[in-house]
Amino acid sequence: MCVSIWKELWNKLMEQANKAKQPVKPDQQDKEEQSVSIEKQGKPDDVKSQQKAIEGPDPSQQKAIEGPDPSQQKAIEGPDPSQQKAIEGPDPSQQKAIEGPDPSQQKAIEGPKPSQQKAIEGPDLWQQKAIEGPDPSKQKAIEGPDPSQQKAIRGLDPSQQKAIRGLDPTQQKAIRGLDLSQQKAIEDPDPSKQKAKEKLADNQVFVNLNLIKQKLKNIGDAVYKDIQTDEGTVTMIYLSTLVDSKKLLESVTLPITNEIEHVLSTFDCADKNNIDSMVMSIVEGETILYFHQLNHVLKVKTFSPQERAISTSDTETTVIGPQDAFTESLQTNLSMIKRRITQPGLKTVDRIIGKETNTKISIIYVEHLVNDENLKRLEDRIAKVDYPGFFDITMLKQIIEDDPYSPFPQYFHTVRPDSTALWLLDGRIVIAMDNSPNVMVCPTSFLEMFFSPEDFYNRWTTASMLRILRFFGFFITIMLTPMYISTLTYHPGLMPYELLIMLQESRSRVPFPPVIEVLFIELVIEVLRESGSRMPSKIGQTIGIVGGIVIGTAAVEAGLVSNTLIVLVAVSALLSFLMPSFLMSNASRFVRYIFILSAGVFGLFGQMLALAWLFNHLLNLTSLGTPYMTPVIPRKMTDLYDGIIRFPLHFIRKTRGIARAKK
Amino acid sequence: MIAMGLLSFPYQLSAVGYSQWWLPIFFGIIANVTIIPMIWLAGKYKEDSLFKIHEILFGRIMGKTINMVLIIIGCILMAATVERYLEMIQLVAFPYRTLTGPLIMLMLVAVFIAKRGIKSVARFCIIAFFLTSPMVYLLRWGLEEGKITHLLPLFNFTGKEFLAATKEGYSSIVGYELLMFYFPYIINQKKVFKHASIGIWISIFFYFLISMVSVIHFSEWQLKNVLYPVLNLFKYVELSFLEKIDTIGITFWVFLILSTVSAYLWVLKEGIESLRSKKHAAHLYIIAVIITVMVFIPLSQSQEEKIYGHAFYASYALILWPNLLSLVHMIKSRKGRGSNDKSKMVYICCLFNRLFRLYVGKR
Structure with missing residues (x-):
């Protein structure tokens, strides 16, 4: 009897849900999946217990954590034991009951009523304080080292957790799509409420340090350091080979021990839902700061490896003209170009290439000069690059060249910033790569391979x-x-x-x-x-x-x-x-x-x-789609002024034919 | 246009003796006039080459037959050019060697050029022009040692001699009829006449220079008997560091030969494609192999001369061919539309057509 009623109710609800057809917002769904994935990833035994602690707090504990009002709390997370039983029970009839719980129960499970929500997250400062506030005693209750409490937090047994969180997506949808008012509550267009909701969801995601440790396993230089601050324990994670200790002290350790407020308001926030991106930033040389009490993750750019100083070039020396040459650092190279062309039109677009090396490249051009077709073509080619690793720009050059079988280089490459600036002003596109002292210039013609920047400094x-x-x-x-x-x-x-x-x-x-x-x-x-x-x-x-x-x-x-x-x-x-x-x-x-x-x-x-x-x-041959023998084809009269014979500089005002520049 | 013909041009014109030096200008006028119907016709069928036009005007079977004949003539013409050049190379550069290797290499490079399509051929022709035109400077020595009085009198020949010289000499000028084949690939089709005329007059200028210098330099007997006067002119070049400049000249000539051969190769490939109504890269190789084999076929000198001579006459016919095609086109379109508008251009074409027929008939 009971079963049939549940069934009927379920069908009705499904219909309603279909009618409403309001899909769950993608970001919410993502979060949902994230949390599920976090759960799944944390399979190893040592992680499991913590996992439990994160996800399923005991109703009583939950009270302490989330809201002082017991009834509300109940409404939020903890269906009363009898209902729980109904959900989890091994009895098939009861099992069915899981799929279609009474709207009110459903409400209780997933979507608190707006009023309730307000009560939880709303402007009520006192409550807010209760949730996030610095009150040490309550904090203790949340995250404190007290083992018994910890245990208590670990609360519900795994099967229960599964029952609540691990319902398959369609069911989840169905649950969400129950009551229209609830729906509203969940997807409320009101941004402030939405924000509040997100904050709540965000705050519920706890960072699993063990998972990060797992990912950084067997990396000898990975450092985990706990620092006691005014805001509780902060764990610092970084790779010591990529981070200079002095820089770390200056930009991380001293600020968080002395001016924690400042740190919290100015440092970049890391996406704590995305463990992979966090690990990636660690590998890139950033330092991750995890505030245990605040459940807050910050990241600091501390990448500071040893770099070669700017020196003269060995391969493209000139007698007159600037003597500096590019180094292996992309930042230094970009600054050397930018100090030569000071205008907002100089654009540098960053891309990451190389499946394994994740090498950073920068596409540099002057916006009002560059040919858009050329730029698009180049970007398309870079997007198509599928190669594990790049260690010099010449490798990328060979891959994106028009004819890779030709013995001739189709793009120019140089180590000289002055030469690069000259090319940029001619409407060419320059690509610089991290760890490469060369930059690549395209398109270039055959004749231009015989030009040197010194030609413009000489008579x-x-x-x-x-x-x-x-x-x-x-x-x-x-x-x-x-x-x-x-x-x-x-x-x-x-x-x-x-x-x-x-x-x-x-x-x-x-x-x-x-x-x-x-x-x-x-x-x-x-x-x-x-x-x-x-x-x-x-x-x-x-x-x-x-x-x-x-x-x-x-x-x-x-x-x-x-x-x-x-x-x-x-x-x-x-x-x-x-x-x-x-x-x-x-x-x-x-x-x-x-x-x-x-x-x-x-x-x-x-x-x-x-x-x-x-x-x-x-x-x-073509260079980026333009003929390589450009003074012959396509013929542009002004090119002759700057061909095999370089005319006096006041003749050379226009850009060359091959660049097909806008001006 | 400029290939083997230029080397022996003054010899071919020798029938008119010293008065030959202004004949190139006359040829230029003829060439310029004959491109008018070509461009007019091509303008009517902007998207189609001559092969396609044949099929449209004469129907499928008839058109394909004509195309087949054209292809055969083209093959013979190419074989003639290649063989004459290789004989020359043998004469000047490889006195005691066989020509198999050079022939294969030459054809390979020509295929290599033609493989990338008409664009590649056109680009190669441009670079060949720029590279070889400075060779005109070598005529300086010939001029220095000649007598300028050879240029006069102007009209010291009979009508018969004139016709004979024209018949022989014009074979050097042919080549511009390829315009009808690559017309659909020209970007700026409206300016074709202007550009084609410029092209014709540039090459006519070189012919004119060569024949003038030959007239100044050689005696009348020499003109009649020296087979390759240009080679001899090269021999008069005196440089302190090079003795036989003609070797370099002739080997450098390969650029001109290649530009001609690759252009013909491409046209023939197009022809085969229109015959089979199918595009395939192998067509080009097949053509190249056919021509190589044709060059290899051992024929006596007289037989060769006969065949090649006829092939060149066929190319004269090809130059006049568009007149006939224009007529057919006109009749067809008149039938189709029932109108009888006859543009001035067409009228001129018909006129020239008739004139030429008379002219050729006399011959």
Whole structure:
């Protein structure tokens, strides 16, 4: 009989709920799930007992915690034992009763009436005090170290807890959707009430220190430190390797021991529902402060690892102009750019990439100059990046480049802040990465790989001369030794008679064909260069001398190579280092081998075919969707002022074609 | 337009002797006039290449047959260009070597260029132009050693000689008819006539320079007997550090050859695609292989000359072809709409068409 009544009632309620169709607000649902997940996560035995303590206080204790009025308290959390029984009972009929409790009971379980709620959380200061207030005795009652009380708080047995909190979502919904007035009470649009409700919910979530400890298990430098303050015990959690002790003392320890009020009002609040985010901030070098009495979590930015000081660049030195170079710290690098371009239009958008490393990058651009299409394209590409770790910007560069198979770098990279600022003012987009002293500039054209910031500090005549030297140096370095091969192998007639005699004379003792000769000596140079760059500088000098002697005289005397070739190889090796972009000079060395081989096979014809291939390849390359060979395509007349020849500065006012800047 | 033709241009014009130097200008005018019907027709079918236009105008089967013929002619033309160039390379750079390797490499690079579509081909043509045009400077030495009086008198030839020279020489100019194939890919279609004219006159300028310098430099006998006058002009270059500049010149010529070959390759690929009504990357490779094989086929010099010569005449026909197509288009549209409006442009086209037929008929 009883069962059938319950059933009927349940069906009615379900209908009502469907009619109302007011879904639970997502944030509330989230919280709900969070609490459930916290419960589930806390499975290990040592955690269980605490868990109990958090979630299910004994009605009597609850009284002490939440509200002085026993009847209200009852209404809030503790259905009277008989009802409890009805809910939990193993009897199937009673089990059914759980699903559809009497509205009044339901009320009692989940949604206090507005008036009640007011009574609990409302403006009544005295009550408020009772809940959160600093009254030590009551506080004691809540969180105090008294073991017996603790036990008492741990209250309801697990099965009961489950019965109340662990109902499946639909049931929960049903319970929520019972009484319309209750519904109102829960989802009251009144912001103040809502806030009060949230606060209540928030306050009910207790931070599980053990869970954090569990997550930080086997991290040797994780520190948990309890400090006694005016607001009770505060637990400090941080990683000692990421946090400087002096900084910790200055920014955390001293403030919380001396001016706790100040700390509470100024420090950042952490989301205590989200254990993962808390752990993440600890790993990022922040310090988490847990106020046991207030059940309050704060976080402080204490990340302070040792950093390299700003120094001059090793790879992009100039004679005139600023000498500072980027360091490995993103913050320092950004500040170096921002002190050069002082205007609010300079935007820095932060992103996090790398599944495992969570590396911070910053996309920098000048808002009124940058091309929006370029920016969107770049952001899309970064969003699509799926790679575990990034340790230098060049890694990201290779991943988001237009043609990853090409030997040529399609984006410029630099360690110079002045150069970066110049690019930014041209409407380019710069990406800086934490732990990388390089920044990446995109889009960039082939010709721009031969530009140096010094070009703008020198007189235009010198700058133009140097640019011509660099640009043609690239083509000479890839053509010089192949030319030697094709001349001596296929077209001896190309040389004037005297020159040919001289060449043949120097080659008279060499038993190999020119291709082998050139490949041999080029490889020796590569080996010397590579070993030199790996050696410690003291041994490096020795290697240099040994290499010089071996290449200079011994190889010639031994009849392995000719004198002329030594000169040519040395010149082309020097030329390959003319380019300001190191990646470009690497590319030139790689391309040279293609030319050497093709010259060895088909002489000058092969070389020209290789050149045709090279040009075709370069013409088809794009940098962020814009053609790489920009002075050729797309043609913009003003680009010519700042091309191979740099005109006097007052000619160069407009931004370049490749940037497709707004102005 | 500029490929192998330019190398032997003065030789082909030698029928008119010293008066040949102004012929390029005449050719330029002809070329400029003949692009009018091409652009007019292409303007009527903005989205379609010539292959598609054939199918629209003549019906599916007839159109496809014409396209097939076009493709075959194209293959022969390309094979002719490649083979002539390779012979030249053999002559100048690889006297005692076979040409199999260079041929395959050349075709590979051409395929590589054409693979990325018309954009890549166009870009390559632009860069080839910029790279090779400075070679004009090498004509300086030829000029220095010639006699400027060779330029006069102007009209020292008979009508027959003139026709013979035109017949031979115009084959160097052909190539602009490809416009009809890549017209749908042009962004600024309204300015095509202007741009095409500029293009034609730039290349005519080079032809003009070469033929003028040849006239100044060579004797009449030399003009008639030197097969590649441009090569000889290269040989007169005197630089202290390089002896045989013609080797570099000819190998550098590969840029011009590649721009022509890749453009034709792309057009032929489009043709095959229109035949099969299907797009596939393999078409390009198939074409390249066919041409390579065609170059390999051992034919006697005279047979080759015959075939290639006919192929070039076919390209003359292709230049005049749009006139006929315009007529067909007009008749069709008149039938369709029942109107008889005849624009001035069409009238001019018909006129030129008739003139050309007379001209070709005389030949």
